[in-house]
Amino acid sequence: MINIGLLGFGTVGQGVYRILQDKGEDLKALLGLEIEVKSILVRDLYKERVTEVPLSKLTLNPDDIVSDDSIDIIVEVTGDVDLSYRIISKAFERGKHVVTANKAVVSAYFEELSHLAEENRVSFLYEASVAGGIPVLKPLKDQIRLNRISRIQGILNGTCNYILTRMTDEGLAYDEVLKEAQKLGYAEADPSSDVEGIDTMRKLRIISTIALGASITEDDIICDGIDKVSDLDIELLMDRGMKVKLIAEARKVEKGYQAIVQPKALPVASYFAGVNGAYNGISMDGNYSGTLGFQGPGAGMYPTANAIITDVIDCILETQKKDSPLRGRKLENRNEDIAATYYLRISGYDRSMDNIKEHLQEVLHDEDGEFAFISKEVKLYQLLHMLAEFEDKPFSLIAIEQ
Ligand code: NAP
Numbered sequence: 001m002i003n004i005g006l007l008g009f010g011t012v013g014q015g016v017y018r019i020l021q022d023k024g025e026d027l028k029a030l031l032g033l034e035i036e037v038k039s040i041l042v043r044d045l046y047k048e049r050v051t052e053v054p055l056s057k058l059t060l061n062p063d064d065i066v067s068d069d070s071i072d073i074i075v076e077v078t079g080d081v082d083l084s085y086r087i088i089s090k091a092f093e094r095g096k097h098v099v100t101a102n103k104a105v106v107s108a109y110f111e112e113l114s115h116l117a118e119e120n121r122v123s124f125l126y127e128a129s130v131a132g133g134i135p136v137l138k139p140l141k142d143q144i145r146l147n148r149i150s151r152i153q154g155i156l157n158g159t160c161n162y163i164l165t166r167m168t169d170e171g172l173a174y175d176e177v178l179k180e181a182q183k184l185g186y187a188e189a190d191p192s193s194d195v196e197g198i199d200t201m202r203k204l205r206i207i208s209t210i211a212l213g214a215s216i217t218e219d220d221i222i223c224d225g226i227d228k229v230s231d232l233d234i235e236l237l238m239d240r241g242m243k244v245k246l247i248a249e250a251r252k253v254e255k256g257y258q259a260i261v262q263p264k265a266l267p268v269a270s271y272f273a274g275v276n277g278a279y280n281g282i283s284m285d286g287n288y289s290g291t292l293g294f295q296g297p298g299a300g301m302y303p304t305a306n307a308i309i310t311d312v313i314d315c316i317l318e319t320q321k322k323d324s325p326l327r328g329r330k331l332e333n334r335n336e337d338i339a340a341t342y343y344l345r346i347s348g349y350d351r352s353m354d355n356i357k358e359h360l361q362e363v364l365h366d367e368d369g370e371f372a373f374i375s376k377e378v379k380l381y382q383l384l385h386m387l388a389e390f391e392d393k394p395f396s397l398i399a400i401e402q
């Protein structure tokens, strides 16, 4: 018998519990052992939940779970950073494997937790933390054994992609679609981390650190979200044959790397423009593998729970190595060199803002103080510096993929 301690019983936790109930016999046949969810941590014992569970399994005390010697694997799906950091560390020290979907805690303590797991010879698996249901970390860990990855990029947030897709295809309003994404269980407890790009940035932090072999922390990544993208921006860019997507990208450049999360306008026929709804997509460029593409559900109860249980099976069958996948390469951050052609819309534009002129390539819209144009190729920092001079003027900045 393998006992699981489940931390969290929300969208993902309930998905894990349900699949384990449904597939109990098949898993027993596969593993030769039964899997039992022994205890479940929640904040409120009496909250109404769509999944029935015996009250005796629920606890408010995380130490009941981590101190229970009969529990072999902790599945952490709370979203809480401080609590999960404490419990995961303690679990490793007590010889328990940990599977988590919580990118916030993996991102914040990636190196420390990876090394602690390795030291204690236990598994630390977090496939569901990046791109929800898509198996991408396991193939990435396989590829870096042979390949040098020069670039990894992706659509890594289901909520943002769902919002942008419905705004583009159906002309729906941003707020309306965000509420639907919340109802469908895609969004974080605080959805500002989705729409401001923070969730995507944490996921880029995790995959880029593995892919490029150097620690790329949250502070090393330029981060923007979709909260300033309007239906006018989407329409003007669609008229030019481009779709707006929130793209995360880390690339090796001469003497270092660049890492950025930003809205990008992509040709409608491109790979990422074809990734729609709550789906995510990732591509990685290896020197031998060439470009590998992955696409699938980036959020949601069952796809995420599927990724978690696949990790649980790997813990039991020991089909993933317990060594940390992190390598200690030293790479210099070269974000100051990032340059592109940009779409820029400024609200409250007036003719006195003439320092725009040196960057202007083509005006797309000039009406009622809304001024939108395509820039010449320019360094991002230079453009942001110019925008800072306009202080209170709201703007929307979208990089254009050539
Ligand atoms: P959720 O629906 O908000 O559920 C969170 C669960 O954790 C709830 O059961 C809550 O208890 C419990 N919890 C939170 N903080 C706690 C604390 N301090 N002490 C005890 N219990 C606590 O969240 P979710 O959507 O399932 O997401 C869980 C994690 O998976 C997050 O890290 C998220 O980023 C990640 N993730 C989510 C998805 C997705 O599609 N939703 C996909 C991939 C990864 P109560 O029920 O009592 O409130």
Ligand code: HSE
Residues within 6 Å of the ligand: 129, 131, 132, 156, 157, 158, 159, 160, 186, 187, 188, 194, 199, 298, 299, 300
């Ligand atoms: N809120 C996240 C998203 C959940 O929308 O992608 C999956 O990590």
